[in-house]
Amino acid sequence: MAEHHLTFPTTEEEIRKLRAGDLVTVDGHIIGIRDRTQIRIFDQGQEPPLDLAGSFLLHTAPNVRKLGPGNYEPLCIGTTTSARMVRFTQPLGAKYGVRAICGKGGLPDEAIEPMRRLGMVYFAIVGGAAALETTQIEEIEEVAWEDLMPECLWKFRVKDFGPLWVGIDSHGNSLFHDVQESAQKKLEELVANL
Amino acid sequence: MSAVATDLARVVEDAAAHLYVWALKDIPQDLRDAIAEARDRETSVPGRRVLETIVRNVEVAERENNLVCQDTGIAVYTCRVGEHFPLHPARIYDALKTGTERATVDHPLRSNAVHTITRQNTGPNTGHRLPIVHWEFIPDWDGLDVKCVPKGSGSENMSFLKMCTPADGVKGVKQFVLESIVGAGGKPCPPGIVGVGIGGSADYAMYLAKEAIARPVGTTNADPDVAKLEEELLDLLNQTGIGPMGLGGDVTALAVHVEHADTHMTLNPVAVNYQCWAARRASAHVSADGDVDFDREF
Numbered sequence: 001m002a003e004h005h006l007t008f009p010t011t012e013e014e015i016r017k018l019r020a021g022d023l024v025t026v027d028g029h030i031i032g033i034r035d036r037t038q039i040r041i042f043d044q045g046q047e048p049p050l051d052l053a054g055s056f057l058l059h060t061a062p063n064v065r066k067l068g069p070g071n072y073e074p075l076c077i078g079t080t081t082s083a084r085m086v087r088f089t090q091p092l093g094a095k096y097g098v099r100a101i102c103g104k105g106g107l108p109d110e111a112i113e114p115m116r117r118l119g120m121v122y123f124a125i126v127g128g129a130a131a132l133e134t135t136q137i138e139e140i141e142e143v144a145w146e147d148l149m150p151e152c153l154w155k156f157r158v159k160d161f162g163p164l165w166v167g168i169d170s171h172g173n174s175l176f177h178d179v180q181e182s183a184q185k186k187l188e189e190l191v192a193n194l
Numbered sequence: 195m196s197a198v199a200t201d202l203a204r205v206v207e208d209a210a211a212h213l214y215v216w217a218l219k220d221i222p223q224d225l226r227d228a229i230a231e232a233r234d235r236e237t238s239v240p241g242r243r244v245l246e247t248i249v250r251n252v253e254v255a256e257r258e259n260n261l262v263c264q265d266t267g268i269a270v271y272t273c274r275v276g277e278h279f280p281l282h283p284a285r286i287y288d289a290l291k292t293g294t295e296r297a298t299v300d301h302p303l304r305s306n307a308v309h310t311i312t313r314q315n316t317g318p319n320t321g322h323r324l325p326i327v328h329w330e331f332i333p334d335w336d337g338l339d340v341k342c343v344p345k346g347s348g349s350e351n352m353s354f355l356k357m358c359t360p361a362d363g364v365k366g367v368k369q370f371v372l373e374s375i376v377g378a379g380g381k382p383c384p385p386g387i388v389g390v391g392i393g394g395s396a397d398y399a400m401y402l403a404k405e406a407i408a409r410p411v412g413t414t415n416a417d418p419d420v421a422k423l424e425e426e427l428l429d430l431l432n433q434t435g436i437g438p439m440g441l442g443g444d445v446t447a448l449a450v451h452v453e454h455a456d457t458h459m460t461l462n463p464v465a466v467n468y469q470c471w472a473a474r475r476a477s478a479h480v481s482a483d484g485d486v487d488f489d490r491e492f
Contacts, residue, residue, distance in 0.1 A: 001239070021240070036313065063264055063304040075302070078264030081348040081381050105348065105381035106440055126247040126439060127348060127383040128472040130264040131255035149315070150304050163247060165240055165441060176379065179442040183376045183434045190372060190430055194365045 008100070009054030012119035015099050018166045020173035024123060025162035029141070030056040030102070032154030034080065037145065038088045049144040050153050052096035056123075059085060059103030061150040064140065072140045077156070078130025081105045082122070093118035104128075106167050106176035115168050122168035124175070136161045195285065202281040203289045205484045206338070210293025212488065213342035214269060215301055217476035218261045221252050224410040225448070225473050232385055232438075232445040241443025245385075248438075248471055263472040266303045267344035269294045269325035272408070276335030280482055286338065287327055291320050306347070328401070336482040341475060343408050349470040352382035355400055358462040367392055367464045368427060374466040375431050375447065380440015383470035385448045387411065388431065391465040394455035399465035406451035407469035410491060415452055424450045 001021050006014060007028040018024065031050060040046050062077040082103030089111040092098040099120055101107070104127030111122060125133070142155035168174040195203065229252070233245035255262040271290050275283055298305055298318035307316045307324050316324070354374040358366040371390055378384075387409075391402030414421040427450040437443025448471065457463065479487045 023240075023243075060264070061304065063261065063266065063302070065302055076261040076264045076304075080265070081351065083381055084351075104383065104439065106379060124380070124439060124441060126244050126251070127380075128263040128265075128346070128470055129247050129251035131258060131260040131262055132247065132251040133264075134260060135254060135258070163243060167441075175441060179436060179440060180376075180379055182442075183379075183436050186434050187372055187376045190433060191369050194368055 008056040010099055011054060012099065015119050015121055016170050018121050018169050019171070020166050020169040020175050022166040024164045024166060025160050026056060026164065027159055027161070028157070030058050030156050030158055030161065032060040032062065032156060033057045034059060034061045034151040035084060036148050036151040037153055038085055040145065040148065042088055042091055048096070048153055050142065050155055052092070052098050054097060054099050056100040056102060057092065057098055058156070059101070060154070062154065064150070070143055070146070072143060074134055074137050074140055076130050077134045077137055079104045079125045079127060079133065081127070082107050086111050089120070090114040093120045102164060109174065109177050111168055112172055112174050112177065115170055116172045119170045121166055121170055123164040124167035125164055199281050199285060202480070202484055203285050205480060205486060206281065206286055206289035206340070207293040207296070209340060209478045209480060209486050210271070210290045210342065211297040211300070213340065213476045213478055214294055214297040214344060215303070216488070217342050217344050217474040218266060218303070219255060219259065220476070221262055221472060222410065222475060224412050226252060228411045228448040229471060232448060236438065236443050236445050238437055238441070238443035240441040241438040241445065244438035244441060245445070262474070263346060264304065265346035265348065266306060266319065267346050267474070268306065268350065269319055270343045270345060271325055272328045272330070272341040272343070274330045274332055274339040276337045277331065277333045278336035278482065279338045281338070283329060290325055290327060290340070294318070294325050295320050338480040339477065340480065341408060341477040343475045346470055346472065349382040349386060349468040352378040352468040353400065354466040355396060356464050357396060358464055360460060360462050362462055364423065366462065368430065370464050371427055371466055372430055372434070376434050376436060378468060379436060382468040383472065384436060384440060385438055385445045386471045387469040387473050388427070388447045388450045389467040389469060390427065390450065390452045391467070392452060392454045392463065393457035394463065395457070395461070396463055398455055399463040400467060402453035402455060403465040403467035406453040407467055407473065408475050409451045411449045415454070417454065420452050420454050424452045427452070
């Protein structure tokens with residue numbers, strides 16, 4: 001298991017160096033995105049007003065205090081369950097050049113192939129650890145689609161964001177697939193002995 | 195309302211506003227102990243790191259007076275109302291609703307509530323039939339107990355119901371709980387409290403599962419047969435290898451709580467309601483003359 005410190009946005013070359021199980025911390029800019037944001041982009045066909053090329057997407061809907069037009073103070077920012085949004089993986093990579101998707105709980109196996117083909121990774125964060133996560137967010141730099149509050153598009157500047165684990169790498173490996181496969185095997189054994 | 199009732203309504207409203215925020219910021223001690231104990235016995239490297247991060251997060255929330263988790267949940271209250279408590283439950287409900295709204299606006303807290311068809315946000319974490327309030331009525335008593343359980347959606351989405359047959363027996367119950375928790379994987383933020391409701395009817399089994407997750411870790415069901423099932427299920431779940439956050443490891447659940455009700459001879463319902471590691475709950479006791487004790491667990 002290697003450890004990496006990455007700055008986003010990044011390149012395919014950097015992403016290809018990561019292997020499932022590696023530990024990662026992140027600096028730079030990350031984009032907050034959620035169910036309704038992606039429904040608007042892909043199901044309602046609206047172009048996102050922020051550039052997603054090389055980006056790190058965080059599955060989030062933050063607690064914020066409004067200071068003025070488009071100006072928000074982060075209060076408590078954490079991460080939601082990713083699996084609900086798995087169907088957006090392929091178009092995020094193919095159409096917008098997204099390099100990393102970060103959330104909690106993993107993405108199902110259907111994310112493995114597009115991530116391999118397009119050079120993307122899934123980062124698993126510690127779900128619920130929002131108080132800590134908030135201390136790693138330096139500023140909310142931009143907010144788009146405020147009408148979807150709190151499921152807007154958020155641009156955060158972060159420092160030492162993590163710990164994150166490479167849950168799915170760009171070489172066809174998924175920690176979540178492996179854990180699920182071995183747990184299913186164990187389940188059969190446990191059920192047979194009930 | 196009488197002057198006494200008006201004053202009491204305000205007391206209940208203040209209590210609700212306080213309980214909601216308090217629950218979100220301060221994880222109960224029994225849970226802190228269970229997480230620390232899990233960290234000490236976890237042998238997988240990522241699993242241990244996850245649990246260390248969780249412990250650190252709880253400390254940061256306390257130091258910064260911040261919410262433990264960003265998901266301010268869906269406001270669920272359980273009320274035990276004494277027969278002689280001087281405020282009618284209709285007014286208690288209004289007070290809980292207003293208190294929830296006040297907490298949301300004043301803090302401010304993220305508003306999660308949406309219309310279930312249009313998905314439009316309804317505002318301050320209340321709406322049609324929100325908050326959800328469960329009632330118990332206690333004879334020969336003049337007090338009110340309120341428990342607030344703001345439950346996150348990551349764990350609530352991992353809720354499962356199966357109408358097992360009588361011939362499936364307890365074995366069928368165990369199999370369904372195992373399948374549910376393995377299938378849920380890392381999604382509900384394990385390790386948490388696995389709530390199981392058995393018996394009653396379809397809806398009541400799920401209610402019992404929800405009641406089970408709100409019990410402190412370390413408590414067991416009073417019925418020895420049910421307590422034995424709790425112990426056996428915990429042992430089984432912690433052999434699955436799902437581990438903290440589903441990254442693989444020894445600790446998949448901190449506790450299994452089972453609540454039961456007698457049922458029809460043809461029924462064997464089993465409901466699973468997961469509670470994430472951030473198992474937030476806070477309680478208050480309100481006396482008939484308006485004194486509030488926030489330390490009372492029930």
